[in-house]
Amino acid sequence: MSSDLRIRLGRVELGNPIMTAAGCAGTGRELARFVDIAQMGAIATKSVMLEPRAGRPSPRMAETPSGMLSSIGLQGPGIDVFLERDLPWLLSRGGTPVVSIAGGSAPEYAELARRLSEAGGVAVVEINLSCPNPADQGRDFTDDPAEAARVVHAVRSHTHSDIPVFAKLAPDVADLVGLASACVEARADGLSMVNTIRGMAIDPATLRPAVAGGLGGLSGPAIRPIAVNCVYRARAALPDVPIIGMGGVRTGADVLEFMAAGATAVAVGTVNFADPSACARILREFEESVAGRGVARVSELVGAAHRPTGASLGG
């Protein structure tokens, strides 16, 4: 028996729960050489900003045990080129775009949301809140729930009501559930979690930080248990809010793990770098695994880990 793979993120239905994570699929074109992007539940874009952005100095990455540190600095062409070149391309290939946006103030995020709504074809707007807020001494928006809420509110107000708005959160904040609740109160339709975790590696030869900026974002399988825990806690506190779960997903079994913890959709990030056809493989593994378990609708798996032991699953 094959399972019904469809899931819903608010008003939007995806063909299956597996998607790419923001900044880990290029424009979609590069990955399309290895994966049929129309087959994926969705493709999340690199966070797009109002202006072109050169990003950070190099070295921008360092490999760490089962993961990597990166400090890319949101290099990208800006919204004009994105709307003219990248979004139409994704749509022409049958991709379902989750467009990630990044900015330095609530009005900037709002302007991006407005432009995306007008463009049409955007399935979900994802707010990357792990961006420095110049009005808050350069701390990230995620570091202050009130600041994060202000951005979410501005974006929700400027986004077409048919397009769900997801707030993307970093795990290394003082009160994750408080932050998540603040975003939901500001009318976020869902949560994406987790972004990378701040980390550092020192080059053993030079005894200097291995990533140019010093600080990097840790990603990959090394962070998976942290990410699963974040999803679990958010689901427990906000059981009706859909979650896009991510952090180190490498196999179909990892997708099941995130869904059981409470994620409705699951994104593949760093593992795309290691294995460019990972998304297609993970989707295949996931399909086989749910069919093998006799799950009728994969949406039933969401939050399974929160049910009392012995509660039946699937069938």
Add this chain to the structure above:
Amino acid sequence: MSDSGPVQMRSPVLTVRRVDAYHAITVVAPNIAERFRSGQFLAVAVGGEHSGMLLRRPFAIHDVKPDYGGTVEFLFSVAGAGTSWLAERRSRDLLDIVGPLGRPFPLPRDPVNCVLVGGGSGCAPLFPLAQALRRRGCRVDLVLGAATADRVCGSITARRVAETATFVTEDGSFGVRGRVSDPLGRVIEETRSDVVYACGPMPMLRAVTAMADRYELPTQVSVEESMACGTGICMSCVVPIVGDDGITRMARACVDGPVFRGERVRFDDVGTIPFDALGAPGWKAQPDGRGADREAG
């Protein structure tokens, strides 16, 4: 998934050889061999399926042969955990390989005189380039260098594929003592070179480009930047490159390169974001639309 793009394969190792300080691995990879153009590279997964070494290691393709439907060879020296794992591979082991990746060396339309300059393992991609140039009727001269004699790769093949081969070592243990850029001027003059190709560490590429510039020769350089994906999706491998429109962009070494025109690489600014690069802090779009994003050349 296009016919000319890279593919991912689980390729059986055919042979593992030691060549001086290098290891040479040949894998059976027909789909990569048939797509290959010189200057392109492989991204090889290391450490096995459950390895904590997540990222692929990039290696230039050194040789392609028609045997077994198509084989591909790469040369490497042991630098760390990934390359030591590779050095332990044996024939019939499977390697997870993606390739061919990157922009190849452009070949001249006419049969011109080409000097190819390599440093250390950067000599590896010059051999298939030499063959491709020869097939076009070009004259090929090689300048190959390294720190020590055992790190000069391909010294035996060099004499076969090139009109002349000049060897340079930093310690003088083989050939001329010094750096590859030292004898380059003389080679350019003696062989009446029209074009310079180079592959090796960034400081070497800068010196070679500067020397070629003195003779007003165009240079094609292949850069070595650390790469997380090799496929163009992570933006970790960027280098400041001046585009046709005169605007500097942070270009990806893995897909926009690794081969760039030498005079377009801002060698002095590698590792930084030049203040005038597209999208640098404080950068503003020009009212005439200059600076709209296009791929760097």
